Amino acid sequence: MEVRRVLIVDDEAAFTSLVKLNLEKTGRFTVCEVNNPTKALVAAREFKPDITLLDVIMPGQDGGQVLAELRAAEFVDLPVIFLTATLTQRGLHERDDQIDGVPFIAKPVEPKKLINRINEVLANS
Amino acid sequence: MEVQTTIRRLCCNLASGFQNTNLPWMLNGPNCMAATLLNALPDQFYVKDLQSRFVFVNTTTATYLKKTPPEIVGKTDIDFFPSSLASQFLAEEKLLLISGQPVINREDWWQDANGNTHWELTTKVALSDETGAIIGLLGTNRDITDRRTAQTQLQKLNIDLARSQVELLAAYDHLKQTQAQLIQAEKLESIGRLAAGIAHEVRNPLATLLMGLGFLKGSLPAQQPLTGTVLNDMRDAVHRADAIICELLDFSSPRQLDLTDEAVSVLAERALVLVRHELGHRRIEIMRKFTPDLPVQRVDRIRIEQVFVNLLINAIHAMPAGGQLTVRTGQNQTGAVMAEVCDTGPGIAPELLKKVFEPFFTTKKVGAGSGMGLAMAKTIMTQHGGDLTLTNQSEGGVCARIIFNNKKEADHGS
Structure with missing residues (x-):
């Protein structure tokens, strides 16, 4: 089975390292952690991810700005999932789990649910 | 002219009340002091004969009827008031002249040719000679139009005042209600601001906890069921904390209705x-x-x-x-x-x-x-x-x- 490359951009280092542990334990992912959003583009160019998990509220640069930077560079079609602590699934419409067309997951999230969502987005891309 | 004689006697009788006042000059002349006194009254005063013809009117009556006393004497109310009103006065006086039953302080109103309403306080009493036979009547009318107008205005003002009071009370209630709503709205706004901050600060550590618990659960050897139970309890606690914050977020930022x-x-x-x-x-x-x-x-x-x-x-x-x-x-x-x-x-x-x-x-x-x-x-x-x-x-x-x-x-x- 192909190992998918996941870039996670989140200022919570403890969170990103645990995401990395959970994802890599399945043997189906390899994860690159970025805790400083201003370094996301450089890391993406180096790591060449299949998918990016992007925190929304971060100091320095928010998730939206990081995404705009990636899209303006060579990552026009890179699948992205927003991670956010300030929205609830119920807060948006039941059938709508996207922010401005970008899929999102509300934190906290069970590892299994996160993996399912990554697989779902990768399958649709 | 029996009535005129009686009037003169009456006037002199009235004047006799002043005899002890050392003012004998008031009794001199063709107009006795009483006539002078009656002319000085602010109220209308008149004397009528058995046919309700004016025999004597004071100056106030003449002014009120916009005539001079000689233009009035010998005439009846028919010559000065609207006919229906004059007939009513004459009928009432006819009764009085027969029965001797006086009219005391009765409030009357009538409308002049210009449509103005006049209010009067009327008193009419029978006038008798020495034998007790009724020979005419004495009347006095007080113009109370101003008082009645003021009274009506006062009543209207009172009604307005009562209405204003009701409106004021309603406005006060409304104000109190609005104030309560404002306080509530302000509370909700504060909660809204607080909610986003709390969500970010609490849910991020919860996310780390949940990821950690997930990892530990997956790494647990099969022979440690108790540890598994502990991890499950911890996971439930994370979800409970998250549920509270979710409710707070949903409450504070209601989305648009679909x-x-x-x-x-x-x-x-x-x-x-x-x-x-x-x-x-x-x-x-x-x-x-x-x-x-x-x-x-x-x-x-x-x-x-x-x-x-x-x-x-x-x-x-x-x-x-x-x-x-x-x-x-x-x-x-x-x-x-x-x-x-x-x-x-x-x-x-x-x-x-x-x-x-x-x-x-x-x-x-x-x-x-x-x-x-x-x-x-x-x-x-x-x-x-x-x-x-x-x-x-x-x-x-x-x-x-x-x-x-x-x-x-x-x-x-x-």
Whole structure:
């Protein structure tokens, strides 16, 4: 089975390292952690991810700005999932789990649910 | 001229009252002092004979009738007043001249040719000669038009004042209500600001905890079931904390309504299905009293289901030892579609009824409820232009009633 490359951009280092542990334990992912959003583009160019998990509220640069930077560079079609602590699934419409067309997951999230969502987005891309 | 003689005698009799005052000059001349005195009166004074003809009028009477005394003497009221009024005066005087029954301080009004209303205070008494035979009448009229006008104005002002007072009280009530709403709105706004901050600061560590617990659970050797149970309990605690923050977030940032035409009874039924697990082993009998063919309501289905779910859960929690849960739909007297969720629990203490819609207010034990259910349900109903009220039933238990805005429905239908 192909190992998918996941870039996670989140200022919570403890969170990103645990995401990395959970994802890599399945043997189906390899994860690159970025805790400083201003370094996301450089890391993406180096790591060449299949998918990016992007925190929304971060100091320095928010998730939206990081995404705009990636899209303006060579990552026009890179699948992205927003991670956010300030929205609830119920807060948006039941059938709508996207922010401005970008899929999102509300934190906290069970590892299994996160993996399912990554697989779902990768399958649709 | 018997009447004139009598008048002169009368005047002199009146004047005789002044004899001790050392003013003999007042008695001299063709006009005795009494006539001078009568002319100085601010009230009208007149004497009439048995045919109601004026025999004597004082200056005030002449001024009032806009004539000179000689132009008046010998004439009757017919020459000065509208004929219907004059006839009335003459008839009344005829009676007086026969019976001797006086008219004392009677308020009369009449309208002149220009349409102005005049008010007078009338006194008329019979005038008799030495033998006691009635020979005419004495009359005095006081112009009370100004007083009556002032009285009418005062009455009008009093009515205006009473009306103003009612309006003032209503305005005061409205102001108090608005103030309460403002305080509530400000509270909610503060909660909104607080919620986003709390969510970010609390849910991020919760996310780390949940990821860590997930990893530990997956790494656990099979022979450590107790550790597995501990990890599950910790995971449940994380979800509980998250649920509270989710409710706070949903409450503080209500999304736009997604309006569709819905049957309220169907939404109530769906909510009953959703709360099945809450019923558990409680011996609760569910009574459905749905009114068929109610007008459909333009509502956000998910939000109204949420209102029903919150009300049903409260009702179920109010009856831990079992009871009867009644869900009713219908229309109130104004035709607005409404629904009720009633329990047979202990009810709510009257002093707490005012607080139940406040965010975080709860009577449930820690962990059993966030205190956001009714606050959110009320907000959702207000968003729909409707309302939610809670009352203790006389037969016991609480009845939560939601009312939909039938105006919106009517607008939609037109």
